[in-house]
Amino acid sequence: MSEVTTTVTSTRIEDHFQTLTDPRRREGTYPLVNIVVMALCGVLSGADDFVSIAEWANNKRRWLAKFLDMSAGVPSHDRFNAILGAINPPEFEKCLLSWITALHDITDGQVVAIDGKTLRGSFDAASSKAPNHMVSAWATANHISLGQVVTDAKSNEITAIPKLLEMLEIKGCLITIDAMGCQRKIAQTIIDAEADYVLAVKENQRKLYQAIRDYYTEHLEDDCRSIPCRRHETHEKGHGRQDDRYYYMAKLPDDFPLKEKWPGLKAIGLAVRNTEHTNGKHSDDVRYYIASRYLSGKKFATASRDHWGIENSLHWQLDVTFGEDQSRIRKGHADTNFSLLRRTSLSLLKNNKTKKIGVKNKRLSAAWNDDYRLQVLCGK
Numbered sequence: 338m339s340e341v342t343t344t345v346t347s348t349r350i351e352d353h354f355q356t357l358t359d360p361r362r363r364e365g366t367y368p369l370v371n372i373v374v375m376a377l378c379g380v381l382s383g384a385d386d387f388v389s390i391a392e393w394a395n396n397k398r399r400w401l402a403k404f405l406d407m408s409a410g411v412p413s414h415d416r417f418n419a420i421l422g423a424i425n426p427p428e429f430e431k432c433l434l435s436w437i438t439a440l441h442d443i444t445d446g447q448v449v450a451i452d453g454k455t456l457r458g459s460f461d462a463a464s465s466k467a468p469n470h471m472v473s474a475w476a477t478a479n480h481i482s483l484g485q486v487v488t489d490a491k492s493n494e495i496t497a498i499p500k501l502l503e504m505l506e507i508k509g510c511l512i513t514i515d516a517m518g519c520q521r522k523i524a525q526t527i528i529d530a531e532a533d534y535v536l537a538v539k540e541n542q543r544k545l546y547q548a549i550r551d552y553y554t555e556h557l558e559d560d561c562r563s564i565p566c567r568r569h570e571t572h573e574k575g576h577g578r579q580d581d582r583y584y585y586m587a588k589l590p591d592d593f594p595l596k597e598k599w600p601g602l603k604a605i606g607l608a609v610r611n612t613e614h615t616n617g618k619h620s621d622d623v624r625y626y627i628a629s630r631y632l633s634g635k636k637f638a639t640a641s642r643d644h645w646g647i648e649n650s651l652h653w654q655l656d657v658t659f660g661e662d663q664s665r666i667r668k669g670h671a672d673t674n675f676s677l678l679r680r681t682s683l684s685l686l687k688n689n690k691t692k693k694i695g696v697k698n699k700r701l702s703a704a705w706n707d708d709y710r711l712q713v714l715c716g717k
Contacts (some may be wrong), residue, residue: 350374350404350714353436360367367412371602372403373429375412380675381682381713382704386659387414387671388423393704400707414527422669427504429674430484432605433681440716441479443686448640449507450479450647451514454655469672473680474505475651477643480687482651482680487673494518499526507532511630513644521599524629528601533630535606535640540578548594549605549625553585561585569634579613584665588631601629608641654683658697689713 351370359369373397378397379390391414394401401407412420425627444461472494474483486501488494498518508531516539527534540546556564565588585607589596596602606626613619624642655661658681666672686699691712694702703710 345614350436353439354432357428357432358425360425365410365420367416367420368406368409369420370696371401371407371409372412372417373432374405375401376417376421377678377681378649378710378714379676380659382699382710383700385664387417388665390414390417394589397707407486415662416667418668418671422671424670424674426487426670426673430677431569433677437481437681437684438613441481447479447510449483449505449510449597450475450477450644451498451501451512451518452647452652453497453517454652459520465521470494471676472501472671473647473651474501475511475647477647481684484663485677485680495520495523498523501528502530511535511640513537513640515644519545524602524627525600528629529536533628535626535628535632535637535644536603537644538625538627545595546625547598549607549627552590552593553572553607553625556587561587561700564588564590566636567632567634569638571638577615581611581613582638582642583607583609584634584641586628586632587635592648598614599627602627605638606632606641610640650684651680654696658700659683685713685716689717691717697702 339582347510354370354373357369357373359365376390378401379393382393382397382576383388384393391411394411398407398411451472451474453470455470456598470488470493471485472488473485475481476483484504486497486504488497494517498514498520499522502512502523503526506528510532511534512532513535514537516537519536519538519542524534524536538546538549547582553561556566561568567586571580571582573582587605587607589602589604593602593605604627607629608622608624610622610627611619612621624641624695628637632640655676659682661676661679664672664675666675682700683696686696686703687698691709692699692702699713703713
């Protein structure tokens with residue numbers, strides 16, 4: 338490891354954590370930046386709890402000493418738990434996001450998917466503590482977790498989403514949200530931030546759903562050729578099935594019944610998926626959308642499909658690769674802050690281009706290879 342790279346890495350990390358408040362009443366034995374960096378590197382390298390973080394840091398003490406003052410040594414797993422359980426999550430998240438976005442730019446026009454996930458392991462029967470529910474923002478092209486808000490129940494997503502949006506710099510972005518977030522207040526928050534939206538519509542918005550369904554039912558007879566409508570289609574074969582997808586983005590008609598009630602509404606969308614399985618089974622999926630921009634058919638297709646990338650690229654990886662659902666961390670803010678470490682690690686690993694392997698194997702490489710770990714931390 339070169340001295341130049343070591344200095345740059347140390348300065349870069351410390352700069353982004355200068356504003357993080359130390360929760361300890363007096364100056365602690367272990368510098369706060371050391372605890373944060375050791376925890377992040379440990380999670381990046383396969384540690385899924387505080388015991389394994391402490392064990393990893395003890396084994397990699399010589400490597401850590403190349404860019405941290407390790408004269409105080411490595412904290413015990415109990416100290417890691419206590420300090421990370423006391424750090425203010427919004428402050429911690431802001432510091433982590435500042436660092437990630439310094440490494441990887443969020444481009445103008447980026448699709449940002451908003452979705453919720455329950456941390457099942459955070460449920461505590463002894464104290465009757467309900468599991469935390471996280472509403473997350475995911476930059477689909479850059480594979481970066483932009484932020485999250487913790488709620489105590491899935492039903493609170495409606496109030497959590499505006500809070501999350503207000504935390505983010507989303508000007509110029511295209512925000513996609515599932516039907517839970519199809520609310521006028523949320524649409525207004527997005528428009529006020531000079532961003533655009535594509536919101537899924539289901540029967541929780543009954544009148545809106547029926548109006549869009551009736552409009553497309555009337556015009557699909559001629560494949561929407563008699564109205565201002567942009568189309569796109571894809572055909573994919575594999576995994577024992579043939580998938581045919583058809584996307585329609587219709588310019589909002591002047592006589593649309595709910596036109597004035599939805600802030601910024603400019604278009605209504607339809608996505609149809611026909612699937613033929615090799616065993617002869619057939620399935621159809623029809624979804625409706627509202628949009629604040631009259632998108633091209635291809636852009637609409639990308640936005641609607643990329644939204645489900647938050648399920649595959651974020652939630653699935655957190656559960657399968659990082660074991661989030663099995664985690665029993667729950668002291669103070671420790672579950673939330675550990676979740677932030679997982680998401681930051683996933684963003685770093687997803688954006689690493691030096692190895693053409695999956696996230697699970699990248700994580701193993703970060704555990705084994707000091708040079709590779711440093712490349713990931715530097716955003717290579």
